[in-house]
Amino acid sequence: MSTTEDIAAGPKAGHLRLRRARDEALRESLPEVNSTIIVPAGGSWVRRMLAFAGPGYMVSVGYMDPGNWATDLAGGSQFGYTLLSVILLSNLMAILLQALAARLGIATGRDLAQACRDSFSRPANFLLWLVCEAAIIACDLAEVIGTAIALQLLFGIPLIGGALITALDAFLLLLLMNRGFRYLEAFVIALLIVIATCFVVQIAAAAPPVAAILGGFVLSAEIVSNPAMLYIAIGIIGATVMPHNLYLHSAIVQTRAYERTEEGRRDAIRWATADSTIALMLALFVNAAILILAASVFYESGNTHVAEIGEAYELLSPLMGVGIASTLFAVALLASGLNSTVTATLAGQIVMEGFLRLRLPGWARRLVTRAIAIVPVVVVTAVYGESGTADLLVLSQIILSMQLPFAVIPLVIFVSDRRKMGAFAISPRVAAVAWLVAGTIVVLNLKLLYDTFLG
Numbered sequence: 455m456s457t458t459e460d461i462a463a464g465p466k467a468g469h470l471r472l473r474r475a476r477d478e479a480l481r482e483s484l485p486e487v488n489s490t491i492i493v494p495a496g497g498s499w500v501r502r503m504l505a506f507a508g509p510g511y512m513v514s515v516g517y518m519d520p521g522n523w524a525t526d527l528a529g530g531s532q533f534g535y536t537l538l539s540v541i542l543l544s545n546l547m548a549i550l551l552q553a554l555a556a557r558l559g560i561a562t563g564r565d566l567a568q569a570c571r572d573s574f575s576r577p578a579n580f581l582l583w584l585v586c587e588a589a590i591i592a593c594d595l596a597e598v599i600g601t602a603i604a605l606q607l608l609f610g611i612p613l614i615g616g617a618l619i620t621a622l623d624a625f626l627l628l629l630l631m632n633r634g635f636r637y638l639e640a641f642v643i644a645l646l647i648v649i650a651t652c653f654v655v656q657i658a659a660a661a662p663p664v665a666a667i668l669g670g671f672v673l674s675a676e677i678v679s680n681p682a683m684l685y686i687a688i689g690i691i692g693a694t695v696m697p698h699n700l701y702l703h704s705a706i707v708q709t710r711a712y713e714r715t716e717e718g719r720r721d722a723i724r725w726a727t728a729d730s731t732i733a734l735m736l737a738l739f740v741n742a743a744i745l746i747l748a749a750s751v752f753y754e755s756g757n758t759h760v761a762e763i764g765e766a767y768e769l770l771s772p773l774m775g776v777g778i779a780s781t782l783f784a785v786a787l788l789a790s791g792l793n794s795t796v797t798a799t800l801a802g803q804i805v806m807e808g809f810l811r812l813r814l815p816g817w818a819r820r821l822v823t824r825a826i827a828i829v830p831v832v833v834v835t836a837v838y839g840e841s842g843t844a845d846l847l848v849l850s851q852i853i854l855s856m857q858l859p860f861a862v863i864p865l866v867i868f869v870s871d872r873r874k875m876g877a878f879a880i881s882p883r884v885a886a887v888a889w890l891v892a893g894t895i896v897v898l899n900l901k902l903l904y905d906t907f908l909g
Contacts (some may be wrong), residue, residue, distance in 0.1 A: 484705050488708050490634070490711065506728075510703075511642055512639060512796070513733065516698070517696065517699070519597060527761055529686045535746065536674055539671050539674065541690060552734065555703040556707045556723065560719050560726060561878035566861070566865055567805050571811075579809050587802075589698050593794070605619065617828050627795065645790075646793065650736060652782040652785055660747055688855050696854065697854065698802075701804050701861065723878065747770075751769070752769065757769060767783055834846050
């Protein structure tokens with residue numbers, strides 16, 4: 455009798471089989487939805503594009519969450535259209551990094567957290583997990599504040615009450631996941647359409663000057679030389695290029711049942727990259743629209759102090775002369791907050807399972823993360839009043855920016871490694887651009903740290 459048979463014949467056979475099954479399941483990213491969405495083998499390119507459409511839009515949610523609103527509003531009201539160039543630059547960074555994350559997931563069958571666990575030591579992985587959890591909590595903090603503010607603006611619910619209500623969205627995510635991943639994607643895309651529609655109407659009503667907008671997309675040296683402008687600029691980068699989105703994207707692209715062959719993976723990478731690029735162009739529009747709205751309505755009217763979402767809501771309709779403008783603004787904010795909770799929860803699950811091989815039920819993971827985010831919101835609101843939440847919102851985005859190198863650098867290392875990626879490793883030219891992006895992020899963060907603590 456073999457050793458395996460001896461073990462199987464023993465009293466612990468059931469436990470051993472369960473452990474092996476669990477270990478095998480944990481090798482897959484999001485095993486409950488991995489390879490569950492059918493990709494047509496033939497047919498038109500439209501059918502294949504639609505089959506792969508979805509993950510990019512879920513990732514794009516993180517690029518237009520309530521944290522972006524605070525930094526975009528502050529940038530537009532204080533500095534006009536100048537920081538549009540930073541939004542464009544950060545969006546181009548995001549397009550490249552998300553394409554690399556999708557490539558890693560499809561080529562290796564491992565998400566970024568799993569790849570880190572496979573390659574780094576246990577202490578290094580534990581540090582990376584802690585850093586990533588801090589980023590997810592900072593993102594969740596922004597979502598709590600944004601959703602609570604939206605509930606207050608639309609329904610008059612106090613901020614503390616709104617923050618507590620946000621804990622209930624754990625059950626919304628659970629319901630959607632139980633119905634299937636496509637239902638989750640459809641929910642996200644529907645709310646994205648609501649957000650985009652609200653801003654199309656507002657921008658049309660504001661009628662900003664086209665020449666000033668185009669000029670704002672040109673980089674200015676003042677962005678680096680002006681500490682106040684640099685602070686907002688790094689906040690925009692931190693709010694736009696989300697570290698947890700890299701983990702998320704590398705996992706959810708594997709929900710497609712593409713052929714796990716070299717040709718099938720190459721085709722999947724091409725469609726996944728197109729999906730995320732198109733979706734992130736929508737994020738570029740939303741972020742630019744918030745800043746343009748702030749610049750055309752607040753900066754041009756001399757209200758350069760507007761940096762809080764609540765204050766923007768109060769002033770939009772009177773300054774624009776359009777009664778529905780403020781309501782549209784709040785509706786878009788609520789849709790943004792609800793959407794962001796879905797992606798943050800999934801990212802948390804991916805990070806925890808990938809680094810620690812520890813699985814929690816979706817509702818438990820959501821409640822734990824949300825509880826950690828609710829506490830500072832309640833404390834700051836109680837001590838400093840509602841104005842304190844605006845500073846907390848901007849600070850959360852700075853924290854996110856600080857976490858970026860810890861996700862970006864491992865990603866670039868992995869996708870450049872032919873031993874890990876095989877034929878799908880990126881070219882030296884693309885690697886050079888990726889390292890330039892990573893270096894830029896590190897330098898900007900060091901500059902921010904110096905200005906904040908020593909400058």
